[in-house]
Amino acid sequence: MQRLIEGYKKFHTDVFPGCRSQFHLLAEGQQPECLFITCADSRVVPNLFLDVGPGELFIARNAGNVVPAEANDVDGVTATIEYAVEVLKVKYAILCGHSDCGALKAVLYNKNVDELPMVARWLHHIDAALAFKQPERPEEGENAELAALIRGNVIAQLLNLHADPSVRRAMNAGTLQVFGWYYDILTGTIEQYDEQQRRFLPLVSEARA
Numbered sequence: 001m002q003r004l005i006e007g008y009k010k011f012h013t014d015v016f017p018g019c020r021s022q023f024h025l026l027a028e029g030q031q032p033e034c035l036f037i038t039c040a041d042s043r044v045v046p047n048l049f050l051d052v053g054p055g056e057l058f059i060a061r062n063a064g065n066v067v068p069a070e071a072n073d074v075d076g077v078t079a080t081i082e083y084a085v086e087v088l089k090v091k092y093a094i095l096c097g098h099s100d101c102g103a104l105k106a107v108l109y110n111k112n113v114d115e116l117p118m119v120a121r122w123l124h125h126i127d128a129a130l131a132f133k134q135p136e137r138p139e140e141g142e143n144a145e146l147a148a149l150i151r152g153n154v155i156a157q158l159l160n161l162h163a164d165p166s167v168r169r170a171m172n173a174g175t176l177q178v179f180g181w182y183y184d185i186l187t188g189t190i191e192q193y194d195e196q197q198r199r200f201l202p203l204v205s206e207a208r209a
Contacts, residue, residue: 022053022054022055023054025055026054026055030055030058030088031055031088032055032056032057032058032084032088032090033056033090033091033092034056034057034058034090034091034092034093034094035057035058035060035080035081035084035085035088035090035092035093035094036057036058036059036060036094036096037059037060037061037065037067037077037081037093037094037095037096037157037161038059038060038061038065038095038096038097038098038183039061039062039063039064039065039096039097039098039101039103040061040062040063041098041101041102043098043100043185044096044098044183044185046059046096049183049188049190058080058084058088058090060076060077060080060081060084062076062077062122063102063103063119063122063123064101064103064104064122064123064125064126064153065095065096065097065098065101065153065154065157066103066122066125066126066157067081067095067157067158067160067161067164068125068160069125069160069163078164081093081161081164081166081167082164082166085164085166085167085169085170085176086166089175090176091175091176091177092176092177092178092179093161093167093176093177093178093179094178094179094180094181095154095157095158095161095178095179095180095181096154096180096181096182096183096190097150097151097153097154097157097180097181097182097183098150098182098183098184098185099143099146099147099150099182099183099184099185099186100143100146100185101146101150101153103122103123103126104126104129104146104149104150104153105146106119106123107123107126107127107129107130107149108145108146108149126153126156126157128153128156129149129150129152129153129155129156130149130152131152131156132152132153132155132156133148133149133151133152134148134149134151134152134155134199134200135148136148147182150182151182151191151193151200154180154181154182154193154200155180155193157180158178158180158193161178162178179192179193180192180193181193181203182200189202189203189204190202190203191203
């Protein structure tokens with residue numbers, strides 16, 4: 001806890017004064033262009049690996065970067081998506097999975113999480129990943145099967161995102177673009193799912209365009 005307090009002191013004395021005008025504008029409202037749906041994993045820091053500051057990403061996080069399939073139940077993820085699309089009018093929505101994801105490990109290795117009833121119920125949202133498991137890559141060694149399933153989960157959740165009513169309306173109107181990403185923690189690289197080729201490709205070429 002003390003480390004967090006020291007970090008706050010540094011922010012308030014060294015960082016905030018230089019960004020006072022920016023935070024003044026942010027205090028009056030937000031206008032992010034991108035909804036970023038990713039995992040709650042502490043190692044995934046989108047503001048860091050995308051080099052963006054406050055107010056640029058509207059982030060939704062949960063275990064396994066899940067987008068629950070349309071249902072009558074209200075949940076925080078779909079409520080956040082609806083708000084981002086209908087109110088904030090974001091132009092882009094990115095569904096980002098990542099390497100070494102614990103939620104996908106639990107599914108792949110059939111880990112017993114009965115002692116965590118809420119987690120067990122949540123993991124059912126990623127059962128569909130098994131149907132979209134991608135080809136394993138030999139260069140990923142002992143992590144190849146897990147990485148293939150994680151990529152499959154990106155596809156499964158991307159389909160749920162496409163099916164969300166607010167997202168579907170915005171896409172049909174041409175006001176929203178949706179992307180699926182895979183972020184590798186070890187290498188810091190990102191791949192994007194190409195829906196036409198049905199495979200993940202490096203994001204580098206898009207970033208340089």
